[in-house]
Amino acid sequence: MMSWFGGRKRSAESAKERLQLVLIHDRTDLSPAELTSLKDELIQVISRHIEIDADAVQIDVQHDGRSQRLVADIPLRSVTRRRAE
Amino acid sequence: MTAQVFTISSGKGGVGKTTTVANIAVALASDGAKVVCIDGDIGLRNLDVVMGLENRIVYDIVDVIEGRCKLRQAMIRDKHLSELYLIPAAQTRDKNSVSPSDMTRLCNELRPDFDFVLIDSPAGIERGFRNAIAAADRVLVVTNPEVSAVRDADRVVGILEAEEKRSTALIINRLNPILVKQHDMLSAEDVLDLLGIQLIGIVPEDEGVIVSSNRGVPVAQDMKSSAGQAFRNIAKRMRGEEVAFMDLDKQSGLWDRIQKMAGRK
Numbered sequence A: 001m002m003s004w005f006g007g008r009k010r011s012a013e014s015a016k017e018r019l020q021l022v023l024i025h026d027r028t029d030l031s032p033a034e035l036t037s038l039k040d041e042l043i044q045v046i047s048r049h050i051e052i053d054a055d056a057v058q059i060d061v062q063h064d065g066r067s068q069r070l071v072a073d074i075p076l077r078s079v080t081r082r083r084a085e
Numbered sequence B: 001m002t003a004q005v006f007t008i009s010s011g012k013g014g015v016g017k018t019t020t021v022a023n024i025a026v027a028l029a030s031d032g033a034k035v036v037c038i039d040g041d042i043g044l045r046n047l048d049v050v051m052g053l054e055n056r057i058v059y060d061i062v063d064v065i066e067g068r069c070k071l072r073q074a075m076i077r078d079k080h081l082s083e084l085y086l087i088p089a090a091q092t093r094d095k096n097s098v099s100p101s102d103m104t105r106l107c108n109e110l111r112p113d114f115d116f117v118l119i120d121s122p123a124g125i126e127r128g129f130r131n132a133i134a135a136a137d138r139v140l141v142v143t144n145p146e147v148s149a150v151r152d153a154d155r156v157v158g159i160l161e162a163e164e165k166r167s168t169a170l171i172i173n174r175l176n177p178i179l180v181k182q183h184d185m186l187s188a189e190d191v192l193d194l195l196g197i198q199l200i201g202i203v204p205e206d207e208g209v210i211v212s213s214n215r216g217v218p219v220a221q222d223m224k225s226s227a228g229q230a231f232r233n234i235a236k237r238m239r240g241e242e243v244a245f246m247d248l249d250k251q252s253g254l255w256d257r258i259q260k261m262a263g264r265k
Helices: A011-028 A032-047 A079-084 B017-030 B047-051 B061-065 B100-113 B127-134 B147-162 B177-181 B188-195 B207-215 B226-238 B248-261
Strands: A058-064 A067-073 B004-009 B035-039 B084-087 B116-120 B138-143 B168-175 B198-204
Touching: A011 A058, A011 A067, A011 B147, A011 B188, A032 A058, B004 B017, B004 B127, B017 B035, B017 B047, B017 B084, B017 B116, B017 B138, B017 B168, B017 B207, B017 B226, B035 B047, B035 B100, B047 B084, B061 B100, B100 B116, B100 B127, B138 B147, B147 B168, B147 B188, B168 B188, B177 B248, B188 B198, B198 B226, B207 B226
Parallel strands: B004 B116, B004 B138, B035 B084, B035 B116, B138 B168, B168 B198
Antiparallel strands: A058 A067
């Protein structure tokens, strides 16, 4: 729904989005900075075993009701591509 | 008779805990239940004024705990409802005058004579809150559809989970259906989605609440008030009745029509 005052996002939507992020960090006691360093360490560890596309790694905390889960999406570099390089 | 002990809590102050306790108590007692309220906010006593009983206080909860009076002597009977009582907080003491085990002992002493013990928890998550939840069978968490209140409610729910108090339910207080419709207030669905706990009531914003607390007569006694109706519904759900949630949209109907006429929709 567009605002009467020129197309800005309605405030309820901002409230919900901001709360979603804040609650994840409150519940897990994990700050955005800690999440970033966790991601970096994860990339290091996994890279020792298998070649991954480090720039495309995504990691975030998702919630379902009151349970949280850490979801990581780690694209692998294919062996054929590696050989071509 | 074995009373169920309900603690009403919130984390954040000013969301309407005390008003909620007074109104649920009045609604339950009007339906014939035997109810005792305990003001758990030692040092910041308020439930007495909201219930209109401030002039009748002789003894308080700390007097009972420290043995200066009998439990019955500290119980103030409501002016209108003969099966409704209040045990007031001490005004000149602090939260450390009461321990969680004191509260448990007090509630166990009350259980045989009542259907419901309602404890008004202080704001915050420190000692007073710990005292208030110690004896609770169920905890009702009150919040407003507003960022700081929802965040604090989530903290409280988290602590209750850690304490293995599984039976937690949410009251969304002061919901303004017009603002929700304009997408300028979190909806009940938004709040439930964020907090992920069971809902027991949605109370619409209602000027009648202020008017009735000015008079010391809880709004649940006003049959025309929408907030009063919402509190009476919560009381019914506490007794295990299935009551449909009110259609708050109906109340914004007039405003809606005005907006349509003004060509804004």
